[in-house]
Amino acid sequence: MKRLFRLMMIAAGSRGERFLASLRASLLGSLAQAAAYGALIGLIHELAQPDIDSTTAWTWFLAFLLLYALEALCRLGELRFQYEDWARVMSDLRLGLGEKLRAMPLRELEKRSAGDLSTLVGGNVSYASMGASHIAFLFVQAVVVPVVVVLIVLVVDWRVGLVLLATLPAALPFVRGIQRRAGTGLRATNTADGAAASRIVEYVQGLPVLRAAGQVGESSRRLDAALKHQTHVMSESQKSLTTPSIIAIAAVQLAIVAAVAVGAALVLDASLSAPLLAALAVAAVKLAEPLVTATTMIAVFELSEASLERIQEVMESEPLPVGDPEARIDRFDIAFEDVEFHYHPDDPEPVLDRISFTLPARSLTALVGPSGSGKTTISKLITRYADPDSGTVRIGGTDLCQVAPTEIYRHVAVVFQDVYLFDDTIRANIAMARPDATDDEVEAAARAANVHEFVSRLPRGYDTRVGEIGGALSGGERQRVSIARAILKDAPIVLLDEPTAALDSGSEVAVQQAIDALVAHKTVLVIAHRLSTVTGADQILVIDRGQVAERGTHTELLTAQGRYADMWAAQTGARRWRVAASGT
Structure with missing residues (x-):
């Protein structure tokens, strides 16, 4: 979480305070969403009673409405940042890169190819800024909602809650596997993308020479080799994520099945009402949705971090030192x-x-x-x-x-x-x-x-x-x-x-x-x-x-x-x- 938060704040840059305010709104909205599930469980539980207390039922219903209304207001705070500030975050990153590239010693600048810089200022900035926009808010929701829902299930029926607590951690090792493999694969992909972009620029600018040498199309070996390498790296990166992703998602789904099975046994034993079990099953499914989303988002976060590392490399480059900033040249020998x-x-x-x-x-x-x-x-x-x-x-x-x-x-x-x-x-x-x-x-x-x-x-x-x-x-x-x-x-x-x-x-x-x-x-x-x-x-x-x-x-x-x-x-x-x- 610390690493991801650092990623978001660096990407947000000068708009960090607005991002933090939106992140707080996202946190409050996620808490309200999870609490609304609790109110829904309370309402269903009351409606399942032989003697329904209308006051209690209406109370739960109003709580449900108010919590969802609060969530909607909080989501507006998220959307304001996403639609008003995200483009500015990207613009600020690109302007910052432009300033650094202008100040970078020409000796260092010459080491970077045109295609690599194009990928850096284009795709890498877009991926890095995503970490401080849409994905950040989805990640907050993916973490907060399951935690609160599990706590609610524990309060409603500790036995079903314990099953969820016992089975969900089984997915964590595979989630970590996704993170490691995504990080390695995406960094390799970034490098391959930069190399391919450089070869494309070289190919387009050198078409007259390539034609004269008979190296156009498939016979242009340098471009062909770069594109094949890019395809290979991307393919291997995706393959490495397939198995841990499937197992992590399956573990979440098995946790839900196990919780419902325990709940069904309790219903048969008359220790739990069927309507309440249905409500718990709905809550468990709602718990699974953000967890599955989080599993797929890990790769995107790693892509954002890999992009940000390349951006930071440029942003941290030192310009040539100036011994006397006030020094002026007034003679020209x-x-x-x-x-x-x-x-x-x-x-x-x-x-x-x-x-x-x-x-x-x-x-x-x-x-x-x-x-x-x-x-x-x-x-x-x-x-x-x-x-x-x-x-x-x-x-x-x-x-x-x-x-x-x-x-x-x-x-x-x-x-x-x-x-x-x-x-x-x-x-x-x-x-x-x-x-x-x-x-x-x-x-x-x-x-x-x-x-x-x-x-x-x-x-x-x-x-x-x-x-x-x-x-x-x-x-x-x-x-x-x-x-x-x-x-x-x-x-x-x-x-x-x-x-x-x-x-x-x-x-x-x-x-x-x-x-x-x-x-x-x-x-x-x-x-x-x-x-x-x-x-x-x-x-x-x-x-x-x-x-x-x-x-x-x-x-x-x-x-x-x-x-x-x-x-x-x-x-x-x-x-x-x-x-x-x-x-x-």
Whole structure:
């Protein structure tokens, strides 16, 4: 009971007091319902007497009516919470999860798949909130009514009551078995549901690739395996509950049969009247109904608790610590000082190995180097994706560990290679950078980013919806919209993760012009794979195995004849490469 009550209160959240009031109403209503059975037994007993006392009979009848009227009023209190507050409980849980996910370090957030988070915020919240709504009140009724009815039966005839008391506990071990197996099975089901949801999201988003690889439909092995595993886990969970559920319900029904059999023997022995036995049998049946309901509800409660455990895991996650909540950034040079960073504590080698460099304010720095060398990690640490394992990252001389992430985000704009647009209008996607921006300001940013040109050709202009992940636009158009968003934000620090790498030459020119408008008079860090795009950088850092292997301007690095010169030679040589037609 303590565990279930804790579950209900956590799920109710800020509406805990209203939930408690409704729970008290449910308790009073259940007591009134059980007492009404007692009044009914008293009425039947009086009507079975040779000389009926009408005053006594009417008294029992009025008591019966009043108790049922009280129960009805109490049930209204339950319904008020169920219909007015249940949706709000779910909304509060989802909003709370949203706040936690926004504050969660990106390093932790990346460990969770989109499908898993969708299951968490969707199904898990619904199941958890059920524990503080319909099921909670049914459970109170399922516990209170049988206890009071057994006490009434003991008062009316202690022998029949003792039979009920002796036989009902036989169901308890099987009820506990249901609880244990349901808990284990439902937690496994939750995990399988999250995995299946992730594979479905992956499947839908990757359909073009799957079609090209011939992996659509039944041949999509990853999705097929996840769905089969989900089906297997659900099936095994249900099978494990079948036997204990049947035995628990049978034990309750046998208790009723035994009580009626004893009562029948007493009637034959003239120790009990037949009408009174009928009344006791009705009470015993009423006792069985909530007990059987409770047996089936245990699995649902375990589902609620399993869901709540997943929610609590997120709700208890700690945001990045902030050394000084009042710290502000007012200068925009960037410095890495002996920074070491591992993505996982058990990684044998760090991604960044005591790396140090400085990005002067209002300068353009390019990071080049092989894949996996640590370039993207550097850009992530500037946005406080995570804190270094050792060393310091500073903006304007301020240690980022002292600064709230929101303060950092105010001053940094990021343009990724893989652009994510929301399924909304072009105007709304640009205005996300500054929700209070006017239409004129949005259009000015769009013009600077070469967005206005293609938007003006669209039938609905800036009110055109871009589709899921921006799928209604081309790659170059999506990239320009994301740059317009960054221009509108007008942040003094700009991070570019090779925004032109996947574009055709025509789109690349338009995007490069948009970037030129974005980076003017900013502190800019660009991750570059095409060295030709960064020849004018103020400094180029060659990153290799988490360290700065070389630094300098394009000319200085070519003169040094080191790694950069080799990379430049390889790329310029590749431009002359051609596919030769094979002979026949």
